[in-house]
Amino acid sequence: VSSSSIARALIRHKRYSGILFRGRHLTTSASSCPSAAAHSPTSSVIITTLSSLGGLNVRVVDLTDVVREVTAQHNCSSLASVALGRTLVGNVLLAAGREDGDVCRVTINGNGPLQSINTEVSFSSDVGVVRGYVDNPTATLPLVGGLLDVRGAVGIGVLKVCRMHPTRPLKTQEGTTMLETSEIGEDLVVYLLNSEQINSAMGLGVYIDEQVGNIRSAVGFLCTVLPGCSEEELSILEDNILKCNLSKVVNNDCKSIDEIMTILTNSLGEQYRNRNKLIRRCSCSDEKFIESFKLLGQKELRDIVYKNKKNETIQCRWCNSVLSVSPQSLKQLLTDDNI
Numbered sequence: 001v002s003s004s005s006i007a008r009a010l011i012r013h014k015r016y017s018g019i020l021f022r023g024r025h026l027t028t029s030a031s032s033c034p035s036a037a038a039h040s041p042t043s044s045v046i047i048t049t050l051s052s053l054g055g056l057n058v059r060v061v062d063l064t065d066v067v068r069e070v071t072a073q074h075n076c077s078s079l080a081s082v083a084l085g086r087t088l089v090g091n092v093l094l095a096a097g098r099e100d101g102d103v104c105r106v107t108i109n110g111n112g113p114l115q116s117i118n119t120e121v122s123f124s125s126d127v128g129v130v131r132g133y134v135d136n137p138t139a140t141l142p143l144v145g146g147l148l149d150v151r152g153a154v155g156i157g158v159l160k161v162c163r164m165h166p167t168r169p170l171k172t173q174e175g176t177t178m179l180e181t182s183e184i185g186e187d188l189v190v191y192l193l194n195s196e197q198i199n200s201a202m203g204l205g206v207y208i209d210e211q212v213g214n215i216r217s218a219v220g221f222l223c224t225v226l227p228g229c230s231e232e233e234l235s236i237l238e239d240n241i242l243k244c245n246l247s248k249v250v251n252n253d254c255k256s257i258d259e260i261m262t263i264l265t266n267s268l269g270e271q272y273r274n275r276n277k278l279i280r281r282c283s284c285s286d287e288k289f290i291e292s293f294k295l296l297g298q299k300e301l302r303d304i305v306y307k308n309k310k311n312e313t314i315q316c317r318w319c320n321s322v323l324s325v326s327p328q329s330l331k332q333l334l335t336d337d338n339i
Contacts, residue, residue, distance in 0.1 A: 044278035046096055046128060047261055052269025055229030056237060059096050060221045060257045060264065063089050066130050066280045067206065067218035073280075073320055076137040078208045079148050080114060084134045085206035085218045086150070086184040087117045092128060092278060093202065093222035094161065094188065095121035105162040110182060112155025113139035120318075128278040131318045148208070154182040159191055192224070199225040201237070205246035219246050219257060221264060236267050282319035289314060289323040293333055305330045 046061040067088055071081040087106055095104035101124055108117040115135035122129050141149045157179050164172040175195030179187050185204040192198040201223045209216040221244065223237055244263050261273065293301060293312075304312065305327050313324045 044130075045257070046092060046276050046278060047257060048096055048274045048276075049261065049265060049270040049272055050226075051233060051265065052271060053230065053233060054271070055226050055233045056268060057097070057224045057226060058221070058261065058264050059093050059223075060261045061089055061092050061096075061219065061278070062257045063092055063130070063218045063220070063278060064215060066278055068215040069280045070130070070132055071137075071215060074133055074137045076134065077140050078210065078213065079141060079150070079153050080134050080137045080139050081208060081215060082148050082206045083114055083150050083153055083184065084117055084119070084132055084137075085215060086204045086220075087119045088121075088130060088132050089204050089206065089218055089220040090184060090188045090202065091119040091121045091132075092130060093220055094192075095123060095128065096276070098123065098163070099165065100124055101165055101167070103164050103166065105164070106188075107160045107162075108154060108157065108179070108184070108187070109160070110155035110157030110179060112153045112157075112182070113141065114153045114155075117154070118318075123276065126276050128276055129281045130278055131280060131282050133317055133319075150184065151182045154179065154184070156182070159187050161191055161195065201241050203241070203244065203246055207247070219260070221246075221260060223264060233268060237264070240264050240266050240268070282316060282321065284316040284319060284321060284323060286323050286325060290325045290329055290333070293325070293330060298334065301330060301333060305334065 044061075044063045044066040046059060046063075048057070048059045050057055063085075067081070067085040070088065071084060074080075074084075076084060087108060091104055091106040094106065095102070098104065101122065103120060103122040105118070105120045107119075109115075113136055117132070117134050119132035120130070139153055141152050143149065144152070158176055159179055160174065160176045162172065162174045175191060177187070177191045177194050180190045181187060185202050189200050189202050192200045202220065204220040206218045207216045208214070223241065225234065240263060243266075244260060246260070258273075261270075289312075293304075296304075309327055311324045311326050312330070313322055315322050
């Protein structure tokens with residue numbers, strides 16, 4: 001059985017009252033994504049544009065390669081792969097377009113079997129760097145209507161978004177909202193509305209090929225409303241979103257996400273079309289592990305060096321890599337005046 005799931009959320013700012021105009025969630029059936037079709041993008045990429053009148057920002061991402069690598073790295077079940085994949089795609093969409101070096105961390109804490117989903121994205125020199133993990137990567141639940149039960153796996157909880165810059169701690173911004181549906185797409189849209197006062201529409205599609213137990217596709221889009229956006233632009237966008245079927249990428253009806261972008265911007269026009277590469281990379285290293293021992297006092301560090309007499313190791317939760325530091329390296333820290 002091939003399981004597929006797509007979350008599509010649309011929130012429109014009603015001109016006169018400023019309240020939620022419409023919320024919508026759609027799901028595709030498993031039969032709409034036959035396992036015979038394979039999706040093999042050359043690389044993960046995000047494209048962005050502004051509408052001709054400047055009232056809408058549109059982003060479309062294909063994160064298939066990265067999600068495939070991350071979920072394989074953590075030996076995720078199909079259920080965990082879809083939930084983590086949706087969060088990774090959503091985070092990339094949130095992080096794009098920010099200042100170079102900015103980091104966006106999206107964390108979902110629920111009472112479901114997945115427990116916590118953690119993702120981090122940063123853009124530097126036009127390249128997006130992505131990493132993520134889920135607390136319980138082997139979580140499983142019975143199918144609901146032939147689809148993976150992401151809502152049940154996440155459960156009731158909160159979504160937290162932290163925007164920060166590694167060299168500018170005063171720029172850190174955090175926002176937390178209750179999970180609206182636990183389907184992730186709608187939850188991110190509600191966060192943008194409530195915490196950042198941004199009206200938006202987001203689509204997330206992560207598909208599993210059960211025959212090989214692999215990610216077949218991980219794609220998504222985000223349309224945000226900018227100041228001065230006209231009612232006509234909103235109406236056109238709304239119609240375009242309803243015509244946008246992310247499963248077309250899986251079924252190879254669309255050659256690339258560029259065609260998804262063309263569907264979303266139909267009759268709206270584009271000022272440009274920027275393209276950024278996305279890669280999976282963790283920032284952990286043995287050097288950083290060694291630096292962490294400087295937080296210990298002289299006595300604690302001396303005990304580790306002279307009593308244990310063996311390598312200290314730790315496993316990075318973000319990438320599962322095992323980091324190691326030798327007693328000789330730690331012994332050199334004892335001469336550091338800052339400890």
